[in-house]
Amino acid sequence: MANRAFAPAKVNLALHVTGQRQDGYHLLDSLVVFVGIGDRITVSKADDLSLTVTGPRAAGVPTGPENLVLKAATLLRGDQPLGAQISLEKNLPAAAGIGGGSSDAAATLRALAALWQCDLPNDNGLSLGADVPVCLTAQSCRMEGIGEQITPLPNLPTLHMVLVNPGVEVPTPVVFKGLASKDNPAMEALPQEPSTLGFIAWLGRQRNDLEPPARAHAPEITAVLDAMAATDQVLLHRMSGSGATCFALYPSMEAAAAAAIVLKQTNTDWWVASGQTGSFA
Structure with a gap:
């Protein structure tokens, strides 16, 4: 079995x-x-x-x-x-x-x-x-x-997102080596029981410290972020981890799926997928 x-x-x-x-x-x-x-x-x-x-x-x-x-x-x-x-x-x-x-x-x-x-x-x-x-x-x-x-965070709102990878390799050691500073402020305190829009507003004040060196190494990341910024109803876009995949958040799965279609049609070499957050263990 x-x-x-x-x-x-x-x-x-x-x-x-x-x-x-x-x-x-x-x-x-x-x-x-x-x-x-x-x-x-x-x-x-x-x-x-x-x-x-x-x-x-x-x-x-x-x-x-x-x-x-x-x-x-x-x-x-x-x-x-x-x-x-x-x-x-x-x-x-x-x-x-x-x-x-x-x-x-x-x-x-x-x-x-x-x-x-x-x-x-x-x-x-x-x-x-x-x-x-x-x-x-x-x-x-x-x-x-x-x-x-x-620290598990079970009360975060469900997020609807698109993931895009431009198909370039970004070696993690290279990205960390390119950091301008390795001693940066931690995240702000998480909002308690946030609404989706309130949470995304809080998230917009946070960072991915690895994004600038990753973009310097792979300009394709900037192209992905620019394309995401141009999609309808996008609420936030940012790189994930050490790259090169980026994510964009939308108010609904319908909006995320529509954005994914546009991004894939205009950039046929990119890996594009839409989905929503959850618990999967």
């Missing part, structure tokens, strides 16, 4: 870089949400671990031990003689600033923990990557420190 798990896109609505530790890790203060657009993990019992990758974004995705999915499975089983056939349906672009690999790893941990009837790792997958613990929650959170301090 197979177990399945959804690996939703992770969107950093705001990402403030607040410092850097002596070991080189950057300290972050980020507001993270998850969108109903993503990859899918299917696992079934087998004698050993194996991975197959399918889906529209499967090209170039490794199926060997370097894949985070297999790293997650290896971490979870530890010394136990457990195996699984793992299938990854890849719908999200890779290395795109929306946590594709980390979300896949987190979904793998959830699916295999159910299949093998075992506990999740003590570090919630932090050893696999800074985004894995928050992806394991698959719900709106404030993420601080190097990714290990997570």
Whole structure:
């Protein structure tokens, strides 16, 4: 019998870089949400671990031990003689600033923990990557420190958004190296029980500190943001994570879907998707 798990896109609505530790890790203060657009993990019992990758974004995705999915499975089983056939349906672009690999790893941990009837790792997958613990929650959170301090935020309003990736790779180390300052103010206090428009107004006063260096490295990001700004009813647009994916918020799913159609028609090489935020664990 197979177990399945959804690996939703992770969107950093705001990402403030607040410092850097002596070991080189950057300290972050980020507001993270998850969108109903993503990859899918299917696992079934087998004698050993194996991975197959399918889906529209499967090209170039490794199926060997370097894949985070297999790293997650290896971490979870530890010394136990457990195996699984793992299938990854890849719908999200890779290395795109929306946590594709980390979300896949987190979904793998959830699916295999159910299949093998075992506990999740003590570090919630932090050893696999800074985004894995928050992806394991698959719900709106404030993420601080190097990714290990997570505060669920169940009362955030549902957001309707479009995600766009222009198909350029933006190496995360290059973006962090390009930061003008690594000691920036944290986010403002979150509003209590905000309305959608009140929350978006608050969000507009926050930042993604990685956006300026990412745009300097990849001008295509600026082209995406300019195109989003020109869509009807757009309320806010910004880059997610370290790029190059950007998001735009709209007052309804109908407005988001209409914007996605326009963006895709006028920029046929871009990956474009619309969806809404929620809890997906």
